[in-house]
Amino acid sequence: MAAPIFAASNFLFPNATFIAEIVAFLVVLGVLAKYVLPPVNKAINDRQAQIRSGLDAAEEGRRLLADAHAQHERLLEEGRREARSIVEQATKVAEQAKADILASARQEAQRLAERARADIAREAERAAEDLRRDLVNLVIETAERVIGAELDAERHRRLIEDAVAALESNAA
């Protein structure tokens, strides 16, 4: 059977089926447009709004966090500065105290040394006095023995003491 292309029912020409197809499509279009797409659109919009508000909240949170961070940083800096000034103050006080202590120690040491020097000088003076007296006595005794007579102690003592003093001043 050889079907001719231009038969009575060429398959490129529509027939009454066309009407039924239009009706069917319009029904589907109507149902979707009226009952299906609005809720789907609403769901999409609701979710977009939700996402947007979530993003806004996240942004707000990020801002708060940054603020808190800045404040924290500021407080920390303040504390650091205060600590530094306290340490500086303490260092200054300590320096002062050290200087005071050193000065007083030096003074004390000087005082002690002077006293020691004075003591030594006094001791030396006393020793020299003793020595001189012993020497005078020795000279008088020796002279008595040599001349066999008692010397006038008072007269000659002054004489000898003058001699010794002259000796000392010569030696000095």
Next chain:
Amino acid sequence: MVPGLLGAIGVPVAQFVDVKVFGYTIHADTVWSTLIAGLIVIAMGLAVRWSATKEVPGRLQLFWEVIVEAVQGQVEGTLGPKSAAAVPLAITLFVFILVANWIEVIPSGAVTVALPAPAADVNFTYALALVVFMTYTAAGIRRRGLGGYLARLTKPHWIMTPINVIEEIAKPFTLALRLFGNLFSGGLMIALLALLPFWLTWVPTAAWKLFDMFIGVIQAFIFALLTVLYYEVAVSEGGH
């Protein structure tokens, strides 16, 4: 004469289950395939409507949302929100054509299938194209008035008028016949493959039906996209 050749080797070409209603011929198989496809689309839509969860959308809702957002993005990106009427039309076209095309994948007979793709019948594609044509023409006239709409045909120069008229007429026909040709040839391939020995036929048939599903998506997408584009041309100011 390809149809004659195919007919000679026993492949039915464009044979429909004819029913006479009030003296008019109706392709009953196209109609029931269309009805089944339409019922599936409506059922999918109403299922989403009744289970419209806001927090965590299910798969079906995501399917709809993806299509809605894609079409809305296309329409609002090129047309602006004024042309919202094109959105439900393009969405319905895409989903309806997609489901109608995929019906063919259901095994429903060997050489003659009980559930042919409705788009393998020009009645289906002409019907869709007519609705699209009337919609965008009406939108164009509403936007710019009848005179303004017709004046567009004389742009950019009156000499172009015949070409523009032909283009306007060709738009719905190319829209319809592109879809028809793709799905018609797909059905023809399945009918041809069915002539192979039964122990071999499932291999190429399975491969072809997978490819046919792919074609079904592409053609549904092209139909919806061209609808949006024609709508855009019809309502855009200043013509070309």
